[in-house]
Structure formats: structure tokens, C-alpha cells
Amino acid sequence: MKPREILKKIYGYDNFRSTQGEIIEHMIAGNNAFVLMPTGGGKSLCYQIPSIARDGVGIIISPLIALMQDQVNALRQLGVNAACINSSLGRDEIDETYRALENGVLDMLYIAPERLLTEGFLNFLGKIKIALFAIDEAHCVSQWGHDFRPDYQGLSILAERFPNIPRIALTATADMPTRKDIVERLKLDDGRTFINGFDRPNIFYEIVAKENSKSQITDFLKKHSGNSGIVYCLSRKKVEEMADWLSSIGYNALPYHAGLNSNIRAKNQARFLREENIIMCATIAFGMGIDKPDVRFVIHANIPKNIEAYYQETGRAGRDGDKADAMLLYGVSDIAMLRNFIDDANSPENQKRIEHAKLNAFIGLCESAKCRRQILLEYFGQQSEPCGYCDNCQNPPQTYDATIAAQKAISNVYRTGQRFGAGYLIDVLLGNVNDRMVDLGHDKISTFGIGEEHSKKEWQAIYRQLIALNYLKVSAETSGISITPLGLEFLKSKSTIMLKKQPNAKEKRAAKAKIMHADLGEIEQNLLEQLKAKRRELANAANMPPYIIFHDKTLIEMANHKPQTMDEMAEISGVGTQKLEKYGAEFLEVLREFV
Numbered sequence: 001m002k003p004r005e006i007l008k009k010i011y012g013y014d015n016f017r018s019t020q021g022e023i024i025e026h027m028i029a030g031n032n033a034f035v036l037m038p039t040g041g042g043k044s045l046c047y048q049i050p051s052i053a054r055d056g057v058g059i060i061i062s063p064l065i066a067l068m069q070d071q072v073n074a075l076r077q078l079g080v081n082a083a084c085i086n087s088s089l090g091r092d093e094i095d096e097t098y099r100a101l102e103n104g105v106l107d108m109l110y111i112a113p114e115r116l117l118t119e120g121f122l123n124f125l126g127k128i129k130i131a132l133f134a135i136d137e138a139h140c141v142s143q144w145g146h147d148f149r150p151d152y153q154g155l156s157i158l159a160e161r162f163p164n165i166p167r168i169a170l171t172a173t174a175d176m177p178t179r180k181d182i183v184e185r186l187k188l189d190d191g192r193t194f195i196n197g198f199d200r201p202n203i204f205y206e207i208v209a210k211e212n213s214k215s216q217i218t219d220f221l222k223k224h225s226g227n228s229g230i231v232y233c234l235s236r237k238k239v240e241e242m243a244d245w246l247s248s249i250g251y252n253a254l255p256y257h258a259g260l261n262s263n264i265r266a267k268n269q270a271r272f273l274r275e276e277n278i279i280m281c282a283t284i285a286f287g288m289g290i291d292k293p294d295v296r297f298v299i300h301a302n303i304p305k306n307i308e309a310y311y312q313e314t315g316r317a318g319r320d321g322d323k324a325d326a327m328l329l330y331g332v333s334d335i336a337m338l339r340n341f342i343d344d345a346n347s348p349e350n351q352k353r354i355e356h357a358k359l360n361a362f363i364g365l366c367e368s369a370k371c372r373r374q375i376l377l378e379y380f381g382q383q384s385e386p387c388g389y390c391d392n393c394q395n396p397p398q399t400y401d402a403t404i405a406a407q408k409a410i411s412n413v414y415r416t417g418q419r420f421g422a423g424y425l426i427d428v429l430l431g432n433v434n435d436r437m438v439d440l441g442h443d444k445i446s447t448f449g450i451g452e453e454h455s456k457k458e459w460q461a462i463y464r465q466l467i468a469l470n471y472l473k474v475s476a477e478t479s480g481i482s483i484t485p486l487g488l489e490f491l492k493s494k495s496t497i498m499l500k501k502q503p504n505a506k507e508k509r510a511a512k513a514k515i516m517h518a519d520l521g522e523i524e525q526n527l528l529e530q531l532k533a534k535r536r537e538l539a540n541a542a543n544m545p546p547y548i549i550f551h552d553k554t555l556i557e558m559a560n561h562k563p564q565t566m567d568e569m570a571e572i573s574g575v576g577t578q579k580l581e582k583y584g585a586e587f588l589e590v591l592r593e594f595v
Contacts (some may be wrong), residue, residue, distance in 0.1 A: 003024045003025065007045075007049065007054060008576070010052070012576035013544075014573065019196055020045055020584075022474060024049050025302060027166055031191055031192065031195060032167050032188050032191025033046075033168045033169075033191045033192050034138070034182060034425055035169070035170045035190060035196075036171060036191045036196065036198075036352055038200055039319060039575060040315065040319035040321065042086075043136075043170045043172070044071065044136075046168065047134035050168075051108045051134075052108075056128070057101060057129065057131055058107065058132050059133050060110045060111070060134045060136060061113050061134065061139070061155065062111070062112065063112065071110060073085050073548055074291070076581065077544075077549070077578070080107050081106050081108075083100060083106055084097075084109065084111065085109065085110075085111050085115060086115070091129075092099055092485040108436065109372055113149075113151040114121070114151050117155070118126075126161070126162075132165060133162070133164045133166070133167045135170070135186065136157055137170075137171060138152075138186070139182065141154040141169070141185050141215070142168075142182050142185065148390045153185060154185060155185075156186060158189055159187035169183075169186050170186060173518070174380075176381055179193070198382055199384065201389065202321055203314060203315075203317060203323075203326050204320050204323070204324070204370075205314070206325070206326065206328070206367050206390065206391040207328045207330065207365070208327065208329055209330065209461065209464060210330060210331035214462075216329060217261060219277075221380050222297065224325070226276070228278050228296060229295055229296055229317070230279070230281075230299070230313075231253075231281045231298075232302070234303075234334065235283070236257040236259045236283060238259055238302065239255050239256070239257045239283055240255050240281075242301060243524050244254075250502065252277055253279060254272065254279070254381075254470055255281050255282065256268050256283070258283065271288070274543075274544070275293055276546075277329060281396070286449070292316075293551050293552065294552055295316055295318035295324065296317065296324050296325065297317055297331075298317045298326045300313070300328040302330075302385065303328065303366070305341075305358070306358035307361055307362050307376065307379050308358070310365075311465055318402055322552070331464070332422065332464050333474070335474070336474035336475065339359065339473065342359065360470060368392070369392060370386075371386040371387055372390040373386075373387040374387065375389055397500045398501040398589075399499065399500055402465075402497055402498060405451075405454060405484070406410065406466060406471070407490075407494075408450055408493055409429070409459070409463055410487050412472060413481050413482065413555060414470060415446060416445070418448075418481070418482040421480060421481065422460060422463045423462075425459075426456055428445070428449075429449060429451030432450060433585065462499060465499050466487070469497075470486050471487035472484060519561060520556065521559065527558075527559040527591070528555055531590055532546075532556045534590050535555065538583065549583060550583070553573070554573060554574035558591065562591055562594070562595055563591060564592060566584050566585075
């Protein structure tokens, strides 16, 4: 079959998106490619359709067992012969997959890089017909990437062992150095690079200073009643505390981190994929490649380590193209902790410099008064206009000349000995004398009481921004603040510094429009709920996530168009031949009864 026939007959779609068609034709012709496409942009079709169209089996290299199983289940529902080999399978299942590969009946095989790179498996591959190699999550190849995995670097051997088999590497997040590194390490220099842009216009980005995180999170969740979402935390302990707290106030919250028992992790992930109204509290161990299309929000309760990680994690919301919400809470302690993680890591100095530079770029995003989306896209080399759909666009923060305030704040750190936290330093500036201050003699120093022109909250914002901008640093052990070389240079040079005025948090949230809506009337909305109930019933019976049967977009189109025959149902986007045969009659029954 030709690519467009496969798209319609198997996947149920009429047209390719963006450069999908061009990439697919390029791969079918036997060429190599590097593809950068935003999360939810349809990367998987770029290797799945060529795997079906070409002779042999497509070998898909994927880093996570859950991702493999999810993709295989979805493909089997479409009538595609797909399988995976990983440690979760028994010997009999693996042997059966080997026989299917030898007999040439598989269209696609998903496998982790560690297993693929064993000499025994590479020798086995040399005996079968291979359509292509697809390297998913390709940023894992690069030390510049945000999720570097050494096993991925060994994949360069594919170019040497199988020089005549096309290879495609795909990722959603990679800056220019990472892209260059991927192409060089995987030896794709002779192929084409396809960059489809990074923009996710359906996601509303909001970044707020951490004040009372529990209050801020509960305010945010009030407008997401009944929605599924993810809350990312910096540590395993914080994940469990967050899940316990959210559960205690009435939310269906589950923990997920690498320290949990593998059975509990698998059970919690299965619930998140198959049920609605679940909040997953997780470290970054959760989410890569998770294909749940209706995640309506992502909260970062702590800052991630760089822009790539943030962009990929927020990209797990709104994969179905409907509006979604991303909120980040950031504070001084998070910045200090991440900087110390980098400094204390057993990494080469060059790697530490890269990670510090990436963290500083991320902190710049947090503190900037500029359009969030503009900064994100510029980081990845894509120019754009202000988006009108982020917190800074909808409620632009004001800036002011904070040179004198910054000089006072930094001088105060110096005069008190560079060992006290922000609370004590602010008390000195405001002249709030106490016994400790008198004992230390800090009621007599030149900075005592010189900051009365600013409130306590304003001084907190000033210190936070000076730390974020690397004029000051915080000890992760003592929380004491000290001056960086940049801060000392600022005091000597007397240069100008502009800082942000802090908006009222409640006003900021009110400025954002309610994001949840479907383009349906009241009658169609009721029909949609009935269609979802039927999908849920079928999914539960088959022990699979509901979206593998049909995505929400497909059900919304059914509710709008109300098909009454199998031919009319076949015209609905996302209803391919296999799914029409398997589920068409069941959904038509709901539609006919409703009409």
C-alpha cells in the first residue's frame, strides 16, 4: 500500500500533518533522517508507516518498557503486527517473538538499546529482513541533552553493522548543540534533518514565585476538577508527601518514582493511563513517551534542571491538541539545591559547566518579563512574536530600576558575614531588632534599617531575583546567603540592574481565561458523555487505556456529526478499517439511540 492508503485504512486519517508525508516518503526510499517534532506532533507515524510499507520489520529503539507496551497495544488495536522484547516478558513470550521475527510476520519490534546492543541480538538481526531502525527519544544520545543515557551512544554501531538499512532518529526537545551531537554520534550526516518547530500553542505557560505552595496548587486545581494531570517534584520524598497531601484533601493522587516497588509503579501507571481524574505525583522517572492524550495540566512543584526538561515535561499535557495548562512554582531553595547537585556530581568539569549554563538559562526564563513562549522557542532557535497565551502576555509584569536596592541587599550580605538566610537579612534591612541581632552587633552596622522603603515581601522578591540572577548564592546545607563573583563585580562597577515588580498572585490567576472547553453544544456534550461511557466500558473489558480505542477528538467528531451508518462512521477522523470492524457497531448503537 502507498503511505496515504495506510494512513486512511489503518489509522483512519485523511491527511498527513506538517512534514509527516515528506519524512515518510524519504524513509520508504531508504534514506536516513533526523526528525525534531513537538510532543503530540505525530512522530511515531514517521517510522510506523515506513515500517509497514517497506519489506521486513521496523526495529524501534525505545528507552522505557511502559512506552513500548503502550505503543504495541495501540498498534495491535489497529491490526498491525507489533511486538516488544523487554525484561517484563516471560521466556515463552520472548521465544514466540523471535519465531515471529524469523518467519517475517512482524511489522514492528520495540526494544531497549541495552538488549539491542548485545552481540547475540546484533547477530540475530543479521539473519532477518529489516525495514528500518528508528531511534526514539534520540536526545538520550547526547551529553548535551537533558536525559543523557550512555547506552544510547552505542547505537552508532548500527551504521557500521547495517549500512544499507535506513535509520531515523526522533526527539521533541533538542537545542542546537544537542541536535548536532545526535547527528554526529548516530552517523546521520548523509541523511536529511527535518525540524517541524517546537511550538505547542494549546499550552498556557505560567511561572510563579513560590509563596505558599499548597495554597497555590489548590487554587490551580479548582479549575481542573475531573481532569487528569501530573505534578512533578524534585525528590522521591517530596513525591510521596505531595501524593499523601492531595489524597488527604480529596484528590485521586498516586505517587511514582524509581524507589517504589516495581509492581506499585506499574499499577499506578496503569491507573493513570486507564482512568480519568487521576493526578500522578512523580519525579522525572515518569512520563517519557507516555501517550495519554487527555492530560489537561502539568504542575512543577519544584524547578526542573533545564529548559529542555521543562519543555518535554510540560509537553505531556494536551497531546490531543485541546487546551492545557502548565504551572511552575519556583523558589530560592530549589535553585540552591540544583546548583549543589551539579557541583557535587561526579561529572567532568566541562559537563558541569554545560549544566550550570542550562540551569542559568532556565532561571532567566523564570525571572523574565518577556513572553514565555518567545523565550522557549528562541532557546531552541525558533523566532516568534509574543503569543498572547502565557502569564506574562496576559498580565505583563512591570520592571523597575533596582540598582540601589540591589546594592543595599548585597552589601547587607557582606556586612553580616555571608552566613545568614533571607529572613534575618531582611530584618536587618528593615531595622527589626531582636536579641540575636543585638548579641551579634548587627544593629550597629551600616545596613541596619536602611531598607524601609521596601516591604518585607518586596525584599523577599529582591533577594530571590538576585539569587536567581547569580549575584548571590544559597548554601543547600545552611541556607546561608553569600556573594558570588558576579555580585562582587556588580558592587564594584555600580552598573544598573532592572528587576521585576511582583504581581498579586490572585490577580495573576484571574487574568487567565478558563481553558477547559469543547466545541460542543449542550446536547452534543451529553452525547459525548454517553460515547465516553461506552468507550470506558469497552476499555475496561479489554484491560486497556480508553484512548487506545478512540481519542477524545474522534468521539467529539462523532458527537458533532452523529453518523448513523458504518459508511458514515468510516468518514470520522481516527476510525480506521480495523477499529470500524471492531467497535463501529457498538458506537453506532449509542448514536442511533441518542438521535
